[in-house]
Amino acid sequence: MTAPALLAVSHGTASAEGADAVAGLVAAVADRLDGRAAVAAGFVDVQQPDVPTCLGALGVDRPTGASAVLVPLLLSAGYHVHVDLADDVAAARAAGGDVTLAGALGPDDRLVEVLARRLAEAGLQPDDLVVLGAAGSSDRRALVDCEATAAGLAERLGRPREGVVLAYLSAAEPRLADAVTQARAVVAQDAARAAGVGAVGARAAGARVVVASYLLAPGYFADLAAAAGGDVTTPPLLVAGEPAPAELVDVVVERYAVAAGAALGA
Secondary structure: OOOOEEEEEEOOOOOHHHHHHHHHHHHHHHHHHOOOOOEEEEEOOOOOOEHHHHHHHHOOOOOOOOOEEEEEOOOOOOHHHHHHHHHHHHHHHHOOOOEEEOOOOOOOHHHHHHHHHHHHHOOOOOOOEEEEEEOOOOOHHHHHHHHHHHHHHHHHOOOOHHHEEEEEOOOOOOEHHHHHHHHHHHHHHHHHHHHOOOHHHHHHOOOOEEEEEEOOOOOHHHHHHHOOOOOEEOOOOOOOOOOOOHHHHHHHHHHHHHHHOOOOOO
């Protein structure tokens, strides 16, 4: 039996760097599968082709005998997964197609590992306060996913849960810029008390707020994160011009394999 095609669906972006980074992830997934399944890319917004067009091109929006697994390249399962993509899959199935919707990429310990590596690359120090900057969602389920990631990152860094502050760039509170401002005040006050100096002196001595970007790729939200006022802001999980992290490729392939019911040796 032919393995289902893997349709990797990302949000879409107007950023050329972001588009290239996501395309690199899709290419890395195809390389990992090494011909065991066809791999295609689609988008829920901004870019084309959209999901219905992709399903039609794969011949899985009607009873052709072909099948596909739609893997959301989204870090949390919010509106796009539970409504947009679910509706696309339901429509294809209603027309006799064979399409399965896989889970979102997060929360997952492997994503936490990439976040921790980005922080290490940025020179994270033990007294830095970490603010995890996520895109945000009006869907509470997506926020719960982000909360799990923040807790996982705190554990991975060996910090108490409150040692990683979770904030959002849109649609949810607290907003990242506000969280950074508040975190800076806390860091400066703590450092001042410890050193017996004023808050300004503590800031000069090196107390920092580090923003960990919980974003898939460069683009609009990554630019907002960089402008939120952190002393240091890490890059997203995907970096333009660099290979996709192996952990991220693993997650995509695993989501596909679980949904397809196939043991692909990932």
